Amino acid sequence: MDKESTGALSKALLPLGKMFTKSRDWIIARSGLERFMEETESKTVPKHALNPAYCLGGVTLVAFLILALTGFFLANYYEPSEGGAQRSIQIISTEIHFGFYAKSIHSWAANVMVIAVLLHVLRVFITGSYKNPRELTWMGGVILLVFTFLFVLTGYVLPMDERSDFAITSMSGAFGWLRGIPHVGGVFNWASDTVGEALTGSYWMHVTVLPIAIILFLLVHFYLIRKHGISGPL
Amino acid sequence: MTEVEPEKESKAESEERSRPFLPNHIMEEIGVVFLITGIILIAAALRRPEPFGFPNIFFVGVLEMIDLVSPLFGALVVFAVVILLLAMPFLDRSEEQHPRKRLIFFAVILAVVAFWTAFTVMGFL
Numbered sequence: 001m002d003k004e005s006t007g008a009l010s011k012a013l014l015p016l017g018k019m020f021t022k023s024r025d026w027i028i029a030r031s032g033l034e035r036f037m038e039e040t041e042s043k044t045v046p047k048h049a050l051n052p053a054y055c056l057g058g059v060t061l062v063a064f065l066i067l068a069l070t071g072f073f074l075a076n077y078y079e080p081s082e083g084g085a086q087r088s089i090q091i092i093s094t095e096i097h098f099g100f101y102a103k104s105i106h107s108w109a110a111n112v113m114v115i116a117v118l119l120h121v122l123r124v125f126i127t128g129s130y131k132n133p134r135e136l137t138w139m140g141g142v143i144l145l146v147f148t149f150l151f152v153l154t155g156y157v158l159p160m161d162e163r164s165d166f167a168i169t170s171m172s173g174a175f176g177w178l179r180g181i182p183h184v185g186g187v188f189n190w191a192s193d194t195v196g197e198a199l200t201g202s203y204w205m206h207v208t209v210l211p212i213a214i215i216l217f218l219l220v221h222f223y224l225i226r227k228h229g230i231s232g233p234l
Numbered sequence: 235m236t237e238v239e240p241e242k243e244s245k246a247e248s249e250e251r252s253r254p255f256l257p258n259h260i261m262e263e264i265g266v267v268f269l270i271t272g273i274i275l276i277a278a279a280l281r282r283p284e285p286f287g288f289p290n291i292f293f294v295g296v297l298e299m300i301d302l303v304s305p306l307f308g309a310l311v312v313f314a315v316v317i318l319l320l321a322m323p324f325l326d327r328s329e330e331q332h333p334r335k336r337l338i339f340f341a342v343i344l345a346v347v348a349f350w351t352a353f354t355v356m357g358f359l
């Protein structure tokens with residue numbers, strides 16, 4: 001592009017640019033984000049953290065975000081009842097626009113998340129990054145791992161296919177006895193060996209309890225990572 | 235133990251070991267995000283609704299412990315592993331980061347993984 005046309009273009013875009021800067025500054029001023037922006041602008045990332053092994057937490061996060069998006073979509077059409085589960089999934093896969101892709105991406109992303117989080121734990125373990133001062137980052141991480149596995153198990157129950165039987169058998173076998181706890185045992189209905197109860201309990205866990213719980217723990221995880229920075233190179 | 239005192243480190247030196255978060259680092263991270271999203275989308279678009287046909291491999295071991303020993307045993311092993319993981323920073327108290335200097339600790343963890351793997355393999359037999 002010659003000089004004159006670039007000049008014309010930028011002149012035409014100038015008001016837009018000014019508008020953008022003004023609105024950005026307005027939002028920053030009104031929301032009190034100045035400190036946060038200043039900190040972020042002066043933040044640096046150590047070079048060793050560019051190694052792919054140090055990106056696995058990020059990959060896990062992306063997989064989780066994709067799961068959240070496709071999950072929102074699916075929850076609008078899925079019917080958590082013994083008769084309705086298979087029928088609604090059939091409808092999602094054949095009749096709803098993008099339904100097939102949403103369901104398929106949801107199950108692919110779930111596998112990516114599990115594999116990525118396990119490799120993330122392996123990286124943190126090998127580099128000894130759970131040591132002082134990152135003990136809480138690690139312990140919160142262990143809880144995140146438990147939540148992730150509970151997501152997978154309760155997710156397997158929802159389609160009501162052969163693998164749902166497998167998930168119900170595993171969960172009721174290992175944790176069914178928790179339902180015997182007086183007064184609050186109902187919280188563990190997802191570990192019931194009765195199909196209907198296990199389905200309702202799993203659905204409740206998968207779309208209400210676990211999403212809220214994992215987001216809370218993720219926020220703590222990220223706050224702590226920002227506070228301590230990434231651990232040093234080996 | 236020699237610790238780097240921040241004020242003695244010149245600006246050039248610290249720039250060599252680290253780089254600004256904005257804008258390149260964050261742009262690359264967004265690049266990675268798109269790459270992964272792309273892979274997942276393409277995989278799905280190839281019309282394979284599920285990546286794997288078998289029950290999730292991580293639970294086969296627990297199910298086998300339940301089958302072979304007892305439900306309580308399966309639950310106890312799961313709880314024990316979670317507690318072990320939670321306690322890790324307090325069990326492995328040395329300041330050493332390098333795996334070669336944490337051999338005993340690695341051996342313990344490897345034993346736990348081997349135990350779990352054994353049950354997983356038995357579950358498939």
Ligand code: HEM
Pocket residue numbers: 053054055056057058060061064117120121124129130134137138139140141142143144145148218221225229230231232
């Ligand atoms: C549910 C998913 C999780 C997400 C999204 C996540 C995300 C992240 C991210 C983005 C980082 C920054 C460094 C990196 O990416 O390697 C990180 C660091 C860390 N994570 Fe996680 N994490 C998760 C689960 C876990 C689990 C299960 C553990 C441990 C059992 C864990 C322990 C840690 C520790 C100790 C660090 C600090 C590492 C260092 O400073 O070198 N995280 N996590």
